[in-house]
Amino acid sequence: MNTILNTFLVESAPGPPKGSAGSISQMIALVMDASPVVKGVIALLFFFILACIFIIIYKYIQIQRAQSQTHRFLGIFWESKRLDEIYKAAEKHHRSPISQLFKAGYIELSKLKGAAEQDGDARADETHAGDIGNVERALRRASTAETTHLESMVPFLATTGSIAPFVGLFGTVIGIMISFIEINKSGSAGMDVVSQGISEALIATAIGLLAAIPAVIAYNYFLRRIHVLSSEMENFSSDFLNIVKRHFFK
Secondary structure, eight states: OHHHHHHHHHHHSOOOOOOOTTOHHHHHHHHHTSOHHHHHHHHHHHHHHHHHHHHHHHHHHHHHHHHHHHHHHHHHHHHOOOHHHHHHHHHHTTTOHHHHHHHHHHHHHHHHHHHHHHHOHHHHHHTHHHHHHHHHHHHHHHHHHHHHHHHTTHHHHHHHHHHHHHHHHHHHHHHHHHHHHHHHHHTOOOHHHHHHHHHHHHHHHHHHHHHHHHHHHHHHHHHHHHHHHHHHHHHHHHHHHHHHHHHTOO
């Protein structure tokens, strides 16, 4: 009877607060108590998280500006009747990929018209097909450059989404191996020995998923918006070439 009473008093006696399961303080404590290898894995995963946060904010602002300036520039392009006025508008809307396409086409067209004036009208009439090809190549080069600029840093999100879970899993495997080594040393497999080590190991997988899931979502989102801008660039290139053929190469 006395043994039962003493056990009850010990278990019911007030002790230090343990904190609610899954609290931030408890997660931090698990990370601080983890092995050096697991800490290194977690540090790498946190680098991925910080880099992804920077890329997501930067690319969102960049693509948002590109989209808004593209809409404004297209309105000016279709309303204006003079190419020099459109060129001035393109200088002001330099974040729009379509404005950069227009600048490339306009500069190439100006070079061709200047060369035609120097060589005479007869030679200009003979080289219309080649001139259109030059303008088309200038537009294609500008389109490739703008698409590459829009896609910069976005592949890092896909890389993070692909490898972060495996990096976290690597940390978990190492943590579990260390836990089994500690169990073998202590000669005890009680829950007080096993639970701490397993919890420290699994935190790496949790952080890996935390890095991967937002990265994959952001990658798909940016990829869709870049695809929309690329389609608009293709449509603008076709429209610009048609206008050039009708008004400059008859």
